[in-house]
Amino acid sequence: MFFNRFYGKKIKTFIILVLVLCVFTSCSVKKRSKNNNNNSINASAVQGEVPSHSMTGVVTNIDTDLKQVTIRELDCDVDSILDYNATSVVIDKYGSEITGDELQPGQIMEVTYNTSNADIIKMHVPKDVWEYQEVDKFSFDGDTNALSIAGKKYQYTSWTYFSSLERKIQLAELGSHDVITVRGIGITVYSVTRTKGHGYIRLENYDTFKGGTISVGNNIVLPITDNMLVTAGVGSYRVTLSKRKVKAVKNVIIKDGKETILDFSDYKEEVKNVGTIKFNIEPHGADLYINNSNVDYSSPVTLNYGEYNIRVEMTGYTAYTGVLDVEKPGSTINIDLIEKDASVSSASTATPSPTKKADDKVTTKKIDSNHTITVSAPDGAEVYLDNVYKGLAPCTFTKVIGSQTITLSKPGHITKSYSVDILDDDKNVKLSFSELMEDSD
Numbered sequence: 001m002f003f004n005r006f007y008g009k010k011i012k013t014f015i016i017l018v019l020v021l022c023v024f025t026s027c028s029v030k031k032r033s034k035n036n037n038n039n040s041i042n043a044s045a046v047q048g049e050v051p052s053h054s055m056t057g058v059v060t061n062i063d064t065d066l067k068q069v070t071i072r073e074l075d076c077d078v079d080s081i082l083d084y085n086a087t088s089v090v091i092d093k094y095g096s097e098i099t100g101d102e103l104q105p106g107q108i109m110e111v112t113y114n115t116s117n118a119d120i121i122k123m124h125v126p127k128d129v130w131e132y133q134e135v136d137k138f139s140f141d142g143d144t145n146a147l148s149i150a151g152k153k154y155q156y157t158s159w160t161y162f163s164s165l166e167r168k169i170q171l172a173e174l175g176s177h178d179v180i181t182v183r184g185i186g187i188t189v190y191s192v193t194r195t196k197g198h199g200y201i202r203l204e205n206y207d208t209f210k211g212g213t214i215s216v217g218n219n220i221v222l223p224i225t226d227n228m229l230v231t232a233g234v235g236s237y238r239v240t241l242s243k244r245k246v247k248a249v250k251n252v253i254i255k256d257g258k259e260t261i262l263d264f265s266d267y268k269e270e271v272k273n274v275g276t277i278k279f280n281i282e283p284h285g286a287d288l289y290i291n292n293s294n295v296d297y298s299s300p301v302t303l304n305y306g307e308y309n310i311r312v313e314m315t316g317y318t319a320y321t322g323v324l325d326v327e328k329p330g331s332t333i334n335i336d337l338i339e340k341d342a343s344v345s346s347a348s349t350a351t352p353s354p355t356k357k358a359d360d361k362v363t364t365k366k367i368d369s370n371h372t373i374t375v376s377a378p379d380g381a382e383v384y385l386d387n388v389y390k391g392l393a394p395c396t397f398t399k400v401i402g403s404q405t406i407t408l409s410k411p412g413h414i415t416k417s418y419s420v421d422i423l424d425d426d427k428n429v430k431l432s433f434s435e436l437m438e439d440s441d
Contacts, residue, residue: 052121054112055080058161058183058191060168064101069120071111074190075159082113084120091124093131105163106193108183132182134195136233139403140171142421147189149182156189164194172418175405177233196234197256200407200415203228203241205265212243213295216252218306221290227382227389229259229409231417240274241267242302247274258441259415273305275326280334286314290324312337366401366424373399373422375406377432382409399429406431414439 060079061070071080084090084100092098100120103109111123132149139148140156147154162169171192174180179196182189201216206224215221216230217237224241232254239262241248248267252260279288279297288297289311295301303326313319317337324333375383376394383390384407390397393408401424409415413436422429 050121051115052112053115054110056108056110056126059103059105059107059109060161060163061105061166062101062103067100069100069103071109072161074108074185075157077159080113080118082111082118082120084123088120089122090120091122093125093129104193105166106161106181106183106191108185108190126185128185130184134179135182136179138180138182140174140419147182147192153187154182154184154189155187156192160189161191162194163191164197169194172420173416174419175231175417176419177231179233198231198233198417199254199256200259200409201228201230201232201239201252201254202259202261202409203230204261204263206241208246208267209241209243209248209264212241212246213301215240215242215302215304218304218308219291221293221295221301221303221308222387223296225388228387229382229384229389229407229415230387231405231407238304240302240304242274242276244299247302249274257414257416259409274302275305275328276300276302276330277324277326278330278332280332281312282336283314283317286312286317286337288312368399368401368424368426371399371426371428372396373429373431375408375431375433378408378410378435380410381413381436383407384409406433408433408436410436412439413437 055071055073057071057073057080059069060072063069066083067085068081068083071082072078073080088100090098090100090103092102100123103123108125108129109123110126112121113119114121135149137149140146141148145156147156156171160171162171162174164173174192174194175198177198178194181193181195183191183193203214203224206228209224210226212224213221214224214228214230216232216239217235220230220232222230224243234254234256236251236253239250239252241264248264250262250264252262254260278300281288281297288295290301290303290308292309303324305326308324308326309321310324311319311321312335314337320335320337373385374394374396375390379393381393383393383395385397385400386405387407399422401422404420404422405417406420407415407417416433416436418433420431
């Protein structure tokens with residue numbers, strides 16, 4: 001009797017241990033890669049259950065050849081490479097079913113996948129995800145990690161995924177001419193995708209026009225200086241160089257990250273669809289801004305036909321803002337700044353109308369003549385501050401306070417721009433950037 005009771009207890013204990021091991025084996029094993037052991041049999045599969053796991057993350061890559069998608073979990077840097085197939089159910093933000101090939105980098109998705117083979121079971125956009133598409137007016141505040149869009153502020157973090165289509169980029173690589181799509185949950189930004197980038201226009205043989213103005217489309221107006229390199233968004237533009245009565249016009253196509261050379265050695269004077277505007281502004285010395293660019297109006301300004309946002313300001317006077325409609329070859333604009341309201345009269349139909357868009361704000365840059373900015377690297381690269389040539393790195397120039405764009409260019413290399421915030425801290429600034437990549441084209 002003692003023998004039977006003893007071995008009976010051992011048999012019961014053994015059975016309990018086996019059951020415990022089976023339970024833990026079937027519930028805790030989670031894999032994110034294919035299980036290639038064809039001889040192994042999962043206990044859940046035998047019972048008809050699919051071992052699965054759900055998570056929410058940002059799509060960072062889609063491989064349509066391998067039928068794989070990479071998901072980065074929110075608020076961390078854990079990447080999961082998962083497989084999709086004909087049985088995977090993928091739902092877009094509109095509630096419509098799509099294929100895995102139609103996924104896009106930057107999308108926030110909740111995904112449920114089979115842990116035994118990493119196959120996606122279902123993907124969908126969570127209900128609390130918001131999205132802004134085709135945003136061309138935005139600003140980043142590096143001090144508070146704030147992103148301003150459409151009059152609202154959101155927070156970006158160290159986990160926010162910045163990309164340009166399928167390539168990861170740094171926040172500093174985003175420029176004011178870019179177009180982005182932003183996605184997040186609550187006040188947190190989880191992905192910023194650049195959908196339309198920027199390129200560059202390099203001027204050659206344009207000595208005749210130095211001291212004049214260059215207009216690129218209707219949005220960029222700049223003084224013409226030495227070693228001119230202009231940053232512009234991807235697209236087609238009409239470029240006009242002008243100085244007094246001399247004008248030259250060329251069409252250009254800007255490609256992402258590429259320099260396009262415009263040679264004006266064979267320029268021909270052309271006045272068609274170009275207006276010459278004379279500005280009479282009181283008091284003398286007030287600043288004139290056209291599309292956010294400070295313009296010298298001591299001589300007539302030449303602009304392509306179209307609408308331009310203008311602002312006139314001077315310390316002690318109420319600033320004037322309006323829209324200038326250039327629609328004829330010659331016009332005179334009279335603007336008098338007074339304490340409360342600006343009165344405007346004109347000798348032509350090109351009078352600015354008293355309208356203002358909420359996002360069209362001009363920020364006057366503060367100059368700190370007692371301190372400098374030094375760009376030490378990459379060695380030998382041309383350095384531009386907001387499209388103005390400053391010299392070859394290493395170079396030093398007067399400190400300008402606020403948000404700036406540093407552009408670096410070097411023959412045989414890909415031109416690159418960085419957005420930087422220069423603080424008003426009574427200190428010199430030293431900047432160093434990574435080497436430019438060689439241009440394979």
